[in-house]
Amino acid sequence: MNIMKKQDFFFFALVFQPQCTHNGSMHSEDLRTVLVTGGAGFIGSNLVRLLVKEKGIRVINLDKLTYAGNLESLADLDGDPNHLFVQADLCDGEQMRSIFREHQPDAVMHLAAESHVDRSIDGPGEFIQTNVVGTFQLLQAALEYYRGLEGARKNAFRFHHISTDEVFGTLQMGDPAFTETTPYDPHSPYSASKASSDHLARAWMDTYGLPVLVTNCSNNYGPYQFPEKLIPVVILKCLRGDVIPVYGKGENIRDWLYVVDHAEALHCVLTRGSPGETYNIGGNNERQNIELVQSLCGILDELRPGATPYAENISFVTDRPGHDLRYAIDASKIKRELGWEPKETFASGFRKTVQWYLDNEAWWQRIVSGDYQLTRLGQESNAG
Numbered sequence: 001m002n003i004m005k006k007q008d009f010f011f012f013a014l015v016f017q018p019q020c021t022h023n024g025s026m027h028s029e030d031l032r033t034v035l036v037t038g039g040a041g042f043i044g045s046n047l048v049r050l051l052v053k054e055k056g057i058r059v060i061n062l063d064k065l066t067y068a069g070n071l072e073s074l075a076d077l078d079g080d081p082n083h084l085f086v087q088a089d090l091c092d093g094e095q096m097r098s099i100f101r102e103h104q105p106d107a108v109m110h111l112a113a114e115s116h117v118d119r120s121i122d123g124p125g126e127f128i129q130t131n132v133v134g135t136f137q138l139l140q141a142a143l144e145y146y147r148g149l150e151g152a153r154k155n156a157f158r159f160h161h162i163s164t165d166e167v168f169g170t171l172q173m174g175d176p177a178f179t180e181t182t183p184y185d186p187h188s189p190y191s192a193s194k195a196s197s198d199h200l201a202r203a204w205m206d207t208y209g210l211p212v213l214v215t216n217c218s219n220n221y222g223p224y225q226f227p228e229k230l231i232p233v234v235i236l237k238c239l240r241g242d243v244i245p246v247y248g249k250g251e252n253i254r255d256w257l258y259v260v261d262h263a264e265a266l267h268c269v270l271t272r273g274s275p276g277e278t279y280n281i282g283g284n285n286e287r288q289n290i291e292l293v294q295s296l297c298g299i300l301d302e303l304r305p306g307a308t309p310y311a312e313n314i315s316f317v318t319d320r321p322g323h324d325l326r327y328a329i330d331a332s333k334i335k336r337e338l339g340w341e342p343k344e345t346f347a348s349g350f351r352k353t354v355q356w357y358l359d360n361e362a363w364w365q366r367i368v369s370g371d372y373q374l375t376r377l378g379q380e381s382n383a384g
């Protein structure tokens with residue numbers, strides 16, 4: 001019998017780290033073409049890169065290119081025959097149907113959404129349109145297409161709806177983390193619209209038999225995140241020497257996951273998950289906002305030292321209305337059933353992310369020199 005010695009085991013574990021291991025219902029041979037919605041956004045662009053470059057999948061990238069969509073985030077795929085971009089609005093049902101007819105995808109990964117809580121406070125209408133009406137139109141088009149498939153192609157087809165932990169509402173300190181069966185209790189227009197879309201996706205499975213998978217993920221961070229979300233806001237405010245705005249007392253807690261780990265988890269669920277199931281995805285990485293902001297300031301003090309420590313610029317500002325205190329994900333089901341767990345640690349992921357923003361100034365400079373200039377969003381008085 002070949003028994004592995006302890007030191008060999010550690011070497012093996014270091015070198016060979018499968019992130020999604022399972023011998024179950026893999027159908028990657030059936031997965032040639034995937035329709036990804038929102039592929040020009042933050043998570044979408046990281047996912048498209050993974051699918052095209054690492055998984056050998058042909059991607060039809062459907063995106064409206066709102067303020068949050070940016071093809072420069074996929075410049076490294078220019079000319080790649082496995083990446084086809086289609087500019088389209090989810091809410092245009094006829095266009096959705098024609099995209100399915102023309103491109104004949106083997107699966108859909110639906111990420112397109114209005115995604116920023118603060119913008120949902122200022123203007124909820126777009127969130128209802130895209131996240132609710134747009135998801136409805138996409139589901140209808142997918143169902144019509146699915147009904148026309150036959151045999152193995154029909155058996156393998158999946159509609160993967162990508163959602164958030166915010167649908168579960170807020171936890172108090174000491175509460176157990178959200179599981180797949182935690183009741184929905186959304187508080188912001190954003191999370192209410194995502195909860196609606198989750199219900200629609202599940203209803204299209206239960207009522208019409210569309211093979212739907214749902215994932216609910218915690219806060220993502222990493223390269224190509226639009227600088228309206230906390231982490232890029234802090235990095236860019238530091239680099240510009242501006243005040244760093246921390247809402248309320250900075251006591252709110254989020255569970256942070258490196259975006260490439262999320263993309264791997266999505267591929268894992270698509271290829272190995274069971275239709276009708278929900279999988280929670282998280283980083284096992286809860287941090288209070290103030291602790292996180294101070295860590296980012298500390299990393300920048302090392303990598304791009306200023307005249308004084310960056311943390312001196314932290315300012316506690318008026319809180320976000322309806323601000324959820326704490327999110328935390330119990331990701332044990334996806335680990336147990338599909339073998340996925342995050343690779344990146346908090347320390348390595350943050351350092352990489354800060355370094356990415358330092359190395360990719362042209363990417364974010366073009367954004368913050370346009371309509372959006374790192375201004376405060378999400379104050380109730382702006383609501384319209």
Ligand code: NAD
Nearest residue numbers: 038040041042043064065066068069089090112113115220
């Ligand atoms: P993002 O705002 O960076 O990107 C959204 C993309 O959707 C953009 O490219 C935008 O142009 C596109 N889009 C918006 N409206 C559209 C429409 N009507 N038709 C077609 N395309 C449209 O968002 P993100 O942070 O990458 O999030 C992607 C998905 O993941 C969302 O569904 C979000 O709810 C979910 N999610 C995000 C996080 C996070 O921390 N960012 C965590 C969990 C879940």
Ligand code: TDX
Nearest residue numbers: 115116117164166219228229230233245246247252289
């Ligand atoms: O300037 C800021 N100061 C601040 O204290 C900003 C932009 C945020 N915050 C706080 C609010 C939150 O407690 O930081 C925390 C994180 O805020 P966001 O980056 O806006 O993320 P959040 O509201 O938690 O939502 C994110 O995670 C879940 C994504 O935007 C959603 O799309 C995802 O579903």
